Amino acid sequence: MQLKIHNLRFSYPQQQFTVKADHLDLQPGLTAMIGENGAGKSTLFKLLGGLVTTHQGKITVDQQPLKDFLKTERARKIGLAFQDPDDQFFNSSVKKEVEWELRQLKVPAKKQSETVTAVLKETNLSQQAQQNPYDLSLSDRKLLSIATVLAPNPQIALFDEPMIALDWPSQQLVSHIFTKLAKRGHTILVISHNLDWVAQNVPQVIVMGRGKVIFAGKTRDFLHQPTLVKKSNLLLPKVTRLTMALGINPPQYRL
Amino acid sequence: MAFNSKIVFSHVSVSYPAASQPALKDFSIRLTNKHIIGIIGNSRAGKTTLCHLLAGTLPKMVDGEVSGHYQINQWSPQQDWGVYNHQTGVVLQDASSQLTSFTETVADELAFNLINRGIQSQQIKKKVRRVAQLFGLTNQLTLSPAALSGGQKQRLAIASVIVTDPAILIMDDPTSQMDPRGRQIFFHWLQQTTALVFITSYEVDALAEVADELWLMDKGQLVDHGTPFAVFNRFTSPRIKHPVCWQLAKKMGWVLPTDGQSYPVNYQQLEEAFHAAQDS
Amino acid sequence: MQNKSTSHHPLWKITLSPATITLIPVAVGINYVAKAFAEGLKLPVWLGSLGTFLASMLGGPLAGAISGFTNNIIYSLTLSPMSGVYSITSIAIGLTVGLLFARGWFKTKKCILLAALVIAVISAVISTPLNIIFYGGQTGIVWGDTVFALLVGHHFPVWVASFLDEFMLDILDKIVVAYLAAFIYHQLPQRLISFFKKVR
């Protein structure tokens, strides 16, 4: 599925800050949205998820305006995970938390338990299935919020800083899940600060700065423009910085 | 710089009520003259519990059963809490909730600890200005703390704690919300402090640069400790992230000339290994 | 008097521990937000005592009473000036919830219903004289007041009509709040319960 932006303008009431994007195509595959604190990533994220609809311009999903979607239809097609996992849990167990998602979207009962088991296994939470979500560690709560997005198998999935607070094995797990979904043709957008991870795993980037899209395209093309990286107040991948400091050629970006 | 610190943990265990597993198991270590101690490990390793012990908030405020003996410099965080707390600065995991929430400006927030200590208002102003500059908050001094971004709030939480020049700093993942620039500023500052620092972080690259001691924890136990160099070269499991320096050097076969088999963990060592490889 | 369930947490002890001091503003905040949220959903309940309920459950009857009192005083000084007089009702609600909770009345579904009934009666008994003094017996909620007008029109004594007006509104509200509070309490992670219950 394609997510397209056309002449988008948005600002919160009584605030100066405006998010602008003239043209943006989000194709199937894995895309990262990067930029410094306060660049407008989270706002664009909510707009793309169809949660904020008071904008000017158009956002379409396969040519259909996102505004016209019914709520459940939108939720079935687009999954979102916010930065703080604690914004969403209210069921008495991890299993029920994932199940609720499916019931909400009216997935047939038979399929529900199958899906829940599979998703918990995929996110390595099977052992905690019966626990109160709030008794999990922060890293596992974060995984659980990702699991609730994965459960209905949305064609488009958006994640706000999914790697923050994850420990190393979980980061690798999540990274692996994203890549797998992207290969299957899902449209995955991930907000991240971590250019090390982006350079290694994400082929497409959208770079935000002061509410505007500074760059959208291949990760490699962005990383080959050090001035642009500097302008967006980000740091090149550590490996690049190290090799440059040593005075040798940095390794080629694969993506 | 020579640091005059003394850290003793002897058979310390911690259990939380209604938890099946102890959060900290038989933790023992004895160290002197350390400056920055980095605490690393995966989720449920016991890092936050350790921070609460070091801050003295466990068992005083956080409910838990603590056994064993521990001491930092001349103080026991448990028995000498009042005196000890006066010497420490603590940044909790959820830094934005650590702010008072009732100050109207960033400057007031930075002044809070100083006002509590009864310091003269002239001095307060001076100290607030200095610490704001240190953490890039000068332009935000008149803003409301609520208006700051996550990364800025974290910087504010740190700044409002170090404004009293504590002798001991305890920080639980203090940079999680910061962007790369903010992180760079923070770790650069950390290196300059004269305090004894305990810091948990997933930023192994930065820790390898600044820490002179690393504690590797897993499931409540101390798995290994020593310099970052020693720990990362001894413990090569893929379950622990290694510094990019180490990964790069390993890939390129750049070993350190001193022992001919270990890989560098920080830039200085990397240069050394690189030049040694070039020479041979 | 011996009571096992309260041995760890003396019912009547109120030291203004830092935990209690932060619990009270939170309770007031929950009252406010829950009320605003119920209004937004156009539900026929107020939910304005949810925070007081939770404070009583976590911090004991006195913490609940102080939360209720503070709630109404702050309300009257910020949003609705007349709510100050109902602080007496809120104190009573806080005390009652705390006592009933300590005696295990919030453990089963049936007990919760009974507890809600007791709380609604107490709340209405205390509010009625206040309604009569200040509002001639009305509550300001249209359908409650319609009943009031009908009853008084049929020559029922004002205090009976006023009590029924108040009680009708209270009972539904308190049932919903009691179930909601019990459910939320059950969901709370252990670390929070032991933090706010800890006596220092």
Next chain:
Amino acid sequence: MTTLTWFQRFDPVTKLLLILCLGLASFVIPTLTINWLLVFILFLLAISIGKLSSLVKILSFSLFFIATMIIVQGLVNPGNHTLLWRIEILNFYKEGVNYALLLGSRLLTIVLTTFFFIATTSVTENARYLESQGIAFKKVYMFISVCYILPQMMANLHQIKLAQRARGIGQQKSWLYRFKMLFPILVPLVVKTLDQAMTRAIALQLREYDNPQRQPQPLIHHYLLARFNHYLLSILIIMLGGMKVWLLIQK
């Protein structure tokens, strides 16, 4: 420094005593006209402060309520005898309407005096004043933090609503559905708020908020005759209270 409005020259405690004093006075005064004269004067003073939008907001609910009281009491008050108006089949009686108007004037007196307090006193001002009066910061904190917790909780509420909307909760008409919607919103809200409160409670102790050396911050305004006002108003309140009791006994 900007010039102070006349009401800012009084300290918070004086203002609170004034609310109590005028509220009691409206209960003691039996005459409808005098009561409404008092309301009228207070109303003019309230307008002089400015902040008209919040005045309108605070008055609109009271006025609506007074209207319902006039209707209900006018129709069914047990003391009704003298017919005042007749609208279709509804008879409004003088006694009931007068009773409602009396209650209404008391309500408005309290609402308007409280408005002075709300419109002219900041939370910081209250906090500093209380602390300067020797109240421990701990207790001051309890009161002031309520005012600051609300915006924070509203922000949390907003974020939680977004997160749950992303998971597919919508708006449905049925009451049962709307009752069910309380759980996904209120559970995370309470847990998150309590969690933040726990962190804050720990942090405040780490930051030595109860250190006896803490210096109260200087007052924001210089107040006129604070002590004198307190005594004067306290005496007035006692006298008015006494009068009310006496009037009740007389009946």
